Amino acid sequence: MGSTLPNVRLVESPRLKPRWARKQGLDYYLTGENEEYFSDEILLLDKREADELVRAGDTAFQLLRATAKRSLNFAARRAELGIPDHALKLIEWSVENEWDHYLLGRWDFAGGIDGRSLKLIEFNADTASLLPETLVFQPEIVRKAGLSPLAGDVRADLLRRFQTLGGGRTDTARVVAHLGHPDDEANSEQLRALAEEAGWGRTDVIHLADLALNPDEGLFREVEIDRWIQYGTLVKFFPWDYALFEEPDLFDYLAELVMDRGLRVLNPAWTLLLQSKALLAHAWKDNPGHPLLLPTAMVPEDLPAPLAGYVRKPRFGRTGDNVAVILNGRDLVAEKGGHYGDQTMVYQQLATYNTDDEDYRYQLSTYQTDRATGVCCRRLNEWIMDDEAEFVPVAVR
Amino acid sequence: MFLKTYLLPGIVLSALALGLLSCGSDPEPAGETLEVVQEPTEGIVTTVEEVSPDDWKITDETKVATPADSRLILHPIDGPSDTLTMAQLKMMETADSTRYSDSQRSAYRYGSSGLLWFMLFNRMGGHGLNRNAYANNQVYNNATATRNNLNNSARTTTRTRTGFGSKSGGAARSTSGSRSGGSTRSFGG
Numbered sequence: 001m002g003s004t005l006p007n008v009r010l011v012e013s014p015r016l017k018p019r020w021a022r023k024q025g026l027d028y029y030l031t032g033e034n035e036e037y038f039s040d041e042i043l044l045l046d047k048r049e050a051d052e053l054v055r056a057g058d059t060a061f062q063l064l065r066a067t068a069k070r071s072l073n074f075a076a077r078r079a080e081l082g083i084p085d086h087a088l089k090l091i092e093w094s095v096e097n098e099w100d101h102y103l104l105g106r107w108d109f110a111g112g113i114d115g116r117s118l119k120l121i122e123f124n125a126d127t128a129s130l131l132p133e134t135l136v137f138q139p140e141i142v143r144k145a146g147l148s149p150l151a152g153d154v155r156a157d158l159l160r161r162f163q164t165l166g167g168g169r170t171d172t173a174r175v176v177a178h179l180g181h182p183d184d185e186a187n188s189e190q191l192r193a194l195a196e197e198a199g200w201g202r203t204d205v206i207h208l209a210d211l212a213l214n215p216d217e218g219l220f221r222e223v224e225i226d227r228w229i230q231y232g233t234l235v236k237f238f239p240w241d242y243a244l245f246e247e248p249d250l251f252d253y254l255a256e257l258v259m260d261r262g263l264r265v266l267n268p269a270w271t272l273l274l275q276s277k278a279l280l281a282h283a284w285k286d287n288p289g290h291p292l293l294l295p296t297a298m299v300p301e302d303l304p305a306p307l308a309g310y311v312r313k314p315r316f317g318r319t320g321d322n323v324a325v326i327l328n329g330r331d332l333v334a335e336k337g338g339h340y341g342d343q344t345m346v347y348q349q350l351a352t353y354n355t356d357d358e359d360y361r362y363q364l365s366t367y368q369t370d371r372a373t374g375v376c377c378r379r380l381n382e383w384i385m386d387d388e389a390e391f392v393p394v395a396v397r
Numbered sequence: 398m399f400l401k402t403y404l405l406p407g408i409v410l411s412a413l414a415l416g417l418l419s420c421g422s423d424p425e426p427a428g429e430t431l432e433v434v435q436e437p438t439e440g441i442v443t444t445v446e447e448v449s450p451d452d453w454k455i456t457d458e459t460k461v462a463t464p465a466d467s468r469l470i471l472h473p474i475d476g477p478s479d480t481l482t483m484a485q486l487k488m489m490e491t492a493d494s495t496r497y498s499d500s501q502r503s504a505y506r507y508g509s510s511g512l513l514w515f516m517l518f519n520r521m522g523g524h525g526l527n528r529n530a531y532a533n534n535q536v537y538n539n540a541t542a543t544r545n546n547l548n549n550s551a552r553t554t555t556r557t558r559t560g561f562g563s564k565s566g567g568a569a570r571s572t573s574g575s576r577s578g579g580s581t582r583s584f585g586g
Contacts, residue, residue: 124586209562318584
């Protein structure tokens with residue numbers, strides 16, 4: 001199934017005390033159902049392997065953005081991406097005006113260890129999670145283990161990106177909006193802290209439902225009766241496709257405000273193109289045989305070797321929901337439920353992961369701003385990487 | 398009455414301090430807190446009568462087409478009736494008020510305490526009507542009814558929406574729930 005990691009790749013990980021996590025406001029990640037979330041081992045990567053991962057992120061970003069621009073020009077491709085016509089105006093405006101305003105995403109790769117080729121599984125283009133784990137827990141665990149972190153400072157790189165983008169209008173505040181899940185709120189809080197440290201000024205973390213959106217006037221929150229605070233920048237911890245498909249008024253209101261320049265939204269709306277897994281099918285078509293890409297198609301028969309196994313994924317899915325793994329063209333060996341079962345599916349050749357002697361599959365990730373940065377890792381001993389995966393701290397070998 | 402909704406930036410709010418706006422307990426810095434107010438788009442002609450020396454009562458308030466058309470008509474005990482335009486009324490709050498007579502300034506103080514206040518300060522909130530300013534219950538009740546009409550119509554013109562995402566996970570503001578489940582969906586990727 002994969003190359004088994006030799007034991008020198010995995011060392012025992014210290015356990016962090018819940019009290020330490022509570023001090024960071026992050027005991028959610030160590031308690032309750034998350035007690036086993038952090039793995040009991042640390043993965044050791046060579047510097048060369050980490051560098052290659054980050055380079056892969058940069059390459060993938062260029063490649064997917066080029067594909068996105070190309071696909072935007074063709075109705076048939078837009079249909080495959082799942083972009084409805086009424087979203088086009090905003091996306092085209094965004095490409096025209098916000099192409100360099102990308103804030104944050106995260107690449108997930110198979111391979112990358114012990115010479116196994118890196119293969120792009122997917123890009124979490126719009127709401128990249130694992131920030132508390134990577135920015136707070138991982139450095140502390142590695143330090144406590146007496147190991148060295150990989151070179152490069154992902155937090156400093158993220159901070160630089162926030163500084164470059166700037167806080168926007170000075171007569172309004174900024175908000176990171178989420179939809180209530182504690183993991184989302186914790187990730188939002190990491191973004192808020194970066195924003196404030198980058199000199200953005202007051203940046204609130206607020207549940208989206210508590211924000212008032214007026215397409216003529218802007219984005220507000222009522223802090224007292226008849227007293228409102230206006231936000232000139234919205235950092236969303238919900239993806240554009242959520243607004244587009246599940247809250248159409250939200251999408252339309254944001255579109256009006258963004259195009260009238262009454263509100264800056266990050267990530268910019270063109271990110272929607274990279275959220276669609278169908279873009280990977282276009283990328284494969286445009287770059288057949290590219291070493292970073294897995295063959296991907298809109299139907300399994302268009303894959304070069306469908307009988308070798310493929311993964312069926314919803315076009316705008318998340319966290320492994322509604323993903324299925326099919327071998328031999330017909331044997332469904334794994335399937336997950338979820339909210340995305342009605343979506344158009346995309347088919348990706350089964351990737352070969354690095355595994356260990358307990359059949360854990362290791363998925364390496366790197367973050368993406370205008371440049372790729374940082375390394376983190378999750379593992380799971382099942383076919384489909386989902387929320388049950390463990391977070392594996394990474395240190396330099 | 399059709400009303401527009403607009404916003405006062407923080408710096409204008411502080412200039413309008415005038416005791417009209419309560420200082421909130423929310424600690425946002427100056428310049429960043431905005432107040433959503435409703436701006437009248439019709440005007441008022443207020444008539445005041447001096448019922449005794451330096452004591453004026455509002456005897457009539459009639460809507461007119463625009464705020465700029467607002468007037469204060471004064472009937473002093475002695476002397477001819479007079480009419481002050483909106484431009485003149487706005488000067489009463491400035492150092493230029495000295496160019497006006499005592500009678501005019503006195504009439505302004507009483508007359509502006511009714512519906513004319515909203516036109517003068519271009520907002521529908523932050524001011525209550527005082528029964529004592531009115532000559533009788535009928536005039537006062539008419540003023541209250543007019544003010545209520547203004548507020549009601551203002552609400553129907555706004556396109557503000559809140560509550561986006563409140564159906565995305567049941568207990569949307571719950572702090573419980575695991576990474577892998579719970580009542581609220583995660584949108585992280």
